[in-house]
Amino acid sequence: MLAYNQRKFLIVDDFSDFRSSVRSMLRELGVKDVDTADSGELALKMCAQKRYDFVLHDFNLGDGRKNGQHVLEDLMVDKLLSHESVFIMVTAENSQAMVMSALEWEPDAYLTKPFNRAGLAQRLEKLVQRKTLLKPILQALDRGLPNEVLAACTSLTEQDQRYAPLCLRYKADALRDLNQYDALEAFLKTILADRPTPWAYGALGSLLCKRKKYADAKELYERALKAFPMLPALYDGMADVLVALGDTQRAQGVLEDAVRLSPLAVRRQRLLGKLALDNKDFDSASKAYRHAVAQGQHSRFKDPETNLGFAQALISKNGDQGLDARSRLELNQTLGEVAKEHGQDQGLQVRTRLMKATSLKQSDPEMAAKLTQEAMGRLQGMDEFLSADAALAVAAQLQDLGQAEAGAGVLKSCAEIYGDDPVVMQSIASQTDDPAILGANKVAMDLNVQGVRSYKGGKLEEAQVLFRQALGLQPKNISFALNLAQSLLPAKGAAADAAKLEECRACLKMVGKMPDSDPRYERFQKMQIRAFGA
The missing domain is CATH 1.25.40.10 (Tetratricopeptide repeat domain)
Structure with a gap:
């Protein structure tokens, strides 16, 4: 029987009546320590100040606010929740988009509204039983000690072989964290030979890709997707392999399948947008980036690169005809957001001005020239390095805006900073054949x-x-x-x-x-x- 009087609970829901109802259920079960929050932002602050044993979090907290998925992302990445704690996603909706999206961050359980005290108690008991059994492993995970995780897995399995299946994934993750790749590959292959398991497929595919065994990884993911066609993470893995093999067209198609299954994943939409942009499929690129920008507003994976990618897709989609009214509004909003939120980032200030200048090149050449000059002035005064991708984009934009000399200067600097990377040098070579830029770094x-x-x-x-x-x-x-x-x-x-x-x-x-x-x-x-x- 769960000792409720010793456990700390947090209820997160935007409806006060629901918070009161669940709190009353918990009080009747003997819980003494119950806190409540009406927003994800408040929940995160509370979790940073106090360790909770249970978090019951509603998925949908209203428009313009963090949802349950966003909060779970933050809790996991910032390690604000112990592995021994229980996170339960509570929801009144069961759309595929919501379920698949939140599942990818693996909450301990789902609870569908409405529910009663008996149903809640039954669910809590089962979750705690599992957590109690795995306690030594979970404590080792909290300490970040993969060797202790392995030892705890071995000890638990020796106590009772029936516990062995519970330990498999923890053991695989520990081997990965210890960089024991040969042992990990053999271990995962043994698991899959015994029983096809989706997480083992994903872990082995990722490992093979990391070890540049792309043909083996591709064959593995093909088998995995036939066995588990409803798991978006397997599509992600296949897309990574296809990109590594240079088949970006098929990689885009694979990610489009993943997005249809789970459309709320910000990073997946962003990657799809980038692939489509590289493939010159500007309609698909603008659609994917539009979703990524909208869904990323309250996510920790919000990224100015997404906004810049969206702007580039809109410009490329409209071509020489110039932006239509809707596209112009979207571009101004998305670039304005970057400029406002990243005022101290000179690289982003340069890039937003060049992007806006490119969009105005046909309709307002005078303003385009002014923005270009502003960008070049900021570029000259920059102390920080642009990333390789950003430098390549800036160089291309400067050349497109009639500033060939400035563009060549950016390429030269890019080669000096990143010239040991053959992929970067290949990209530079696609923009220039100047031997002073391409050949200076060989010695x-x-x-x-x-x-x-x-x-x-x-x-x-x-x-x-x-x-x-x-x-x-x-x-x-x-x-x-x-x-x-x-x-x-x-x-x-x-x-x-x-x-x-x-x-x-x-x-x-x-x-x-x-x-x-x-x-x-x-x-x-x-x-x-x-x-x-x-």
Whole structure:
């Protein structure tokens, strides 16, 4: 029997009568600690201040507010809810869009309105039984210790083999977090050989894709989708594989199937918009981006790139005819939102002005020229680096607006910063054939490769010389600077060389200009802590 008097509950619903009704049910069950909230925003603040054992959260809290899915996303990503806690999505609606959307974040249960005390008690008892059984695993997850998760899984299975199926997914996630990819691949294949399981399909497909075994991943996802055609995450995985294989047309079609199943996923709609835009399917791109912008208003996955993608899709869709009245209104709203919410981000200020200038090139060339000049002025004064994708987009827009020299300058800077990435260089080559831009980084890249080889071989002094030479040729290259900084960091417990530590810090200061969306940003942060200390 659940000890209700020792548990803390939070009820989130926009109707006071419902909150009062559920609170009364819980009081009758013996619950003493019951809090309520009428909005997702308030619920998040309360969860940040107090640990709840149970959260009963209504899905729909009214237009213009966070819904249950948004709150669950925030709770999971920000780790405001213990793995031992129970999150129950409460809803009066059961549309496929809502159910599929929230299911992707895996609440512990659904509860459909109306319900009575007996039904609520029965559901709570079953959930707590499962959580109690898995308590050692869940506590290890809260501590972020995958080795302890594995040990807890082994211990539970040894107690009773009937518990083994409950441990499979936790064990797979722990192996993934420990980067034990060979063991994980073998483990997942064993699971699937015994019984086709959707999560195991998804985990193995993701792993194969990560290991660049694209043909194997494609075949696996094809089998998975035949067995489980109603799971959007499997479509996402297949789309990733197809993009890696260069089949963006089919990848778009796969994501369109996923969106039909679960249309409220912001990130999926955004990716679909980008794929369609790259495929020059501007109708589909504008539709997907429109959904992503609307659905992202109260989501943690709201992203100015979505707005910019939507604006680009609208411009491309209307072509030389110029924007119609509706498209002009949408473009102004979506760009205005970015400019207002990101006033301190000079890169975004540059890009919104260039986007607006592009939209006015035919209808108002004078205003387009003014906005272009404003953007170029801000660009020259920028201290931060544009991302590679943003730099490529800015260069293309400048060239389209008659500023070929400025566009070439952006491409040159992009090559200096990201020139070690062959995909970026290929994209740059699609915009220019200037050998001064395309060929300048080859020698530096060779030196960097040699430096990495020396570093791995323990020849630190030699590696530092090579990295310095590479960075001397490409002084803004992020990878070269990170590699040099890492080679200069003192080993743990060793005394620091003052001159080398200062050189390391100078490298990291330059690297700090990268956008925080760069995949190397986490590495930079860890090195910065070591270099600058407390």
